[in-house]
């Protein structure tokens with residue numbers, strides 16, 4: 163609220179001096195950040211609902227020094243993006259009392275998928291969209307239609323979604339995962355995803371950032387649950403790659419249909435897979451096992467001991483690890499991953515990177 167009142171005050175002063183120039187309530191260079199997605203982007207929404215969260219030690223131990231609901235030892239990718247864009251940390255939509263949306267909002271929810279059935283209880287993508295539409299309505303009330311429209315068009319909309327949808331079908335052993343089943347499922351996921359992208363555009367969004375699916379088959383959690391001795395499990399790898407091949411084609415199509423639609427597509431898969439397999443090449447020490455958890459590769463999601471009820475291992479220096487728990491990167495990996503989303507070359511993040519999208523006003 164403080165920031166908004168300061169901006170309104172600035173406007174009021176400007177009105178006294180030159181009455182006709184009370185237009186730029188928000189600084190010219192200001193671009194907000196709206197975050198949609200799953201556990202990789204959840205900054206604490208799930209703390210306030212009955213859904214998986216990590217609101218207990220040792221989550222949050224390195225940067226925040228207390229748990230925040232982020233599923234990492236410290237910051238996650240949207241936190242670094244906000245920093246690079248000169249924004250404060252973007253707050254979770256469900257945080258009580260939070261209603262100044264001028265810097266943006268985070269709608270992401272751990273365990274969420276594109277499809278509502280992926281994890282009942284988490285905030286699935288269409289529900290995140292409806293929260294965003296509510297935010298857009300409130301911005302119009304607070305700032306007026308013209309100013310809100312400007313804010314929404316300048317803002318960047320970040321997405322990390324789909325991994326949980328595909329993990330659901332690879333976990334279900336009774337599914338014969340034929341290629342036609344996979345394809346049908348993917349088509350359904352992408353069709354629903356497209357609807358959400360189009361609605362954000364319709365509400366005024368123009369600048370989008372997508373990270374593709376991470377290496378689902380190479381996560382410590384997947385290797386442990388499937389009892390895999392190799393670096394990556396076959397089935398989840400196939401399905402993640404299939405989605406990641408379809409996504410750029412889909413985005414090109416959307417771009418052709420929606421005037422002014424601009425996007426950054428980040429090859430998160432390659433960035434995270436390389437670090438998992440060759441950690442030392444990236445200044446990290448351990449890529450194949452998690453810092454926190456139990457069992458093979460610390461691949462069981464027991465980090466924090468389910469709040470003190472289960473035994474687990476915790477490494478002494480998370481900054482040497484790629485994975486904090488069995489399915490979520492450490493802050494030090496997240497910083498590297500965010501850097502590539504922000505300013506990576508076109509073969510990693512393209513056609514725009516986030517830095518270019520933020521600077522395009």
Ligand SMILES: *[C@@H]1O[C@H](CO)[C@@H](O)[C@H](O)[C@H]1NC(C)=O
Nearest residue numbers: 330331333334335336337338
């Ligand atoms: C698992 O797959 C079977 C066969 O396709 C289906 O009937 C069942 O609903 C699925 N279960 C879950 C939890 O997705």
Ligand SMILES: *[C@@H]1O[C@H](CO)[C@@H](O)[C@H](O)[C@H]1NC(C)=O
Nearest residue numbers: 277278279350351353354357
């Ligand atoms: C979205 O997903 C549902 C299943 O949850 C499916 O019935 C529907 O056809 C999908 N497509 C679109 C465009 O919504």
Ligand SMILES: *[C@@H]1O[C@H](CO)[C@@H](O)[C@H](O)[C@H]1NC(C)=O
Nearest residue numbers: 215216217218219468469470
């Ligand atoms: C964890 O346990 C402590 C007490 O041992 C309790 O105060 C706290 O609410 C619990 N947190 C969660 C997220 O269950």
Ligand SMILES: *[C@@H]1O[C@H](CO)[C@@H](O)[C@H](O)[C@H]1NC(C)=O
Nearest residue numbers: 429432433436507508509510
């Ligand atoms: C991207 O291009 C750079 C050279 O500009 C190269 O060093 C790097 O290996 C490429 N990365 C990928 C993932 O292709």
